[in-house]
Amino acid sequence: MPKQTLYVVKATLSLDEIAAALRISSIDAAEKFTDPRVSSWFAEIWGETLFGFKRHPSSNYPGSDAKLTLGSIGRFEISVRCFNKGKIKFQKSKFIGSSRHGTMDDLIQSVEDVERIVVVDLRNFPVLEFYAIDSKAVLKLIRTGELTLNGMTPRRFDAWISRDFIVEHLDIELPIPTAPAPNH
Numbered sequence: 001m002p003k004q005t006l007y008v009v010k011a012t013l014s015l016d017e018i019a020a021a022l023r024i025s026s027i028d029a030a031e032k033f034t035d036p037r038v039s040s041w042f043a044e045i046w047g048e049t050l051f052g053f054k055r056h057p058s059s060n061y062p063g064s065d066a067k068l069t070l071g072s073i074g075r076f077e078i079s080v081r082c083f084n085k086g087k088i089k090f091q092k093s094k095f096i097g098s099s100r101h102g103t104m105d106d107l108i109q110s111v112e113d114v115e116r117i118v119v120v121d122l123r124n125f126p127v128l129e130f131y132a133i134d135s136k137a138v139l140k141l142i143r144t145g146e147l148t149l150n151g152m153t154p155r156r157f158d159a160w161i162s163r164d165f166i167v168e169h170l171d172i173e174l175p176i177p178t179a180p181a182p183n184h
Contacts, residue, residue: 003164003165003166004164004165004166005165005166005167005168006131006132006133006161006165006166006168007132007168007169007170008129008131008167008168008169008170009050009129009130009132009169009170009172010127010128010129010130010169010170010171010172011046011050011127011128011130011171011172011173011174012126012127012128012171012173013125013126013127013128013174014126015029015030015126018033018126030125030126033122033125033126034084034125035084036081036082036083036086036122039082039120039122039125040080040081040082040120043080043082043118043120043128044080046120046128046130046174047078047080047118047120047130049174049175050130050172050174077113077114077115077116078114078115078116078117078118078132079092079110079111079113079114079116079117079118080117080118080120081117081118081119081120082119082120082122083119083120083121083122083123083154083157084122084123084125084154085123085154086154087151087152087153087154088119088151088152088153088154088157089149089150089151090107090110090111090117090138090147090151090152091106091107091110091111091149092106092110092113095107095110102149103149104142104148104149107142107147107148107149108139108142111135111138111139111142112135112139114135115134115135116132116133116134117132117133117135117138118131118132118133119131119133119157121154123154128174129169131161137164146160
């Protein structure tokens with residue numbers, strides 16, 4: 001089967017600007033933003049800016065983590081996942097974390113509920129790489145036993161991407177979104 005092209009959007013943030021905006025040191029900013037639990041909040045906003053999807057106010061929303069409107073075609077459901085050195089998990093947030101448990105059926109349902117999973121690679125922060133992966137490719141990993149509830153290590157993620165896709169990087173500058181006009 002021929003490999004599909006996967007466009008990986010690459011953006012470099014200014015660590016000094018992030019630190020200044022948050023009134024913290026660059027060291028603290030780097031430490032916090034390389035933690036996927038922290039970055040996932042921002043990754044949904046960055047993804048909204050990059051890909052034009054609308055995020056849900058709660059990442060535990062039962063339908064998805066975010067939605068993209070495609071005009072008359074309908075809604076496009078996506079999920080956003082961040083990783084650094086730890087495993088990447090693909091089930092919904094409500095099934096991940098301390099005292100939260102899920103089953104293989106929950107993992108399958110989490111992936112089936114979305115059309116795309118945007119995986120954000122934080123390993124080279126402040127360089128971010130956004131992989132917008134079709135959920136069918138992730139379901140194939142589940143069916144072959146390559147993806148379980150335990151997730152996938154970064155090394156296995158890299159091997160999977162290399163094996164199944166032709167990767168093309170698109171370097172972009174992540175724009176600062178404008179605030180919506182107030183409703184009066």
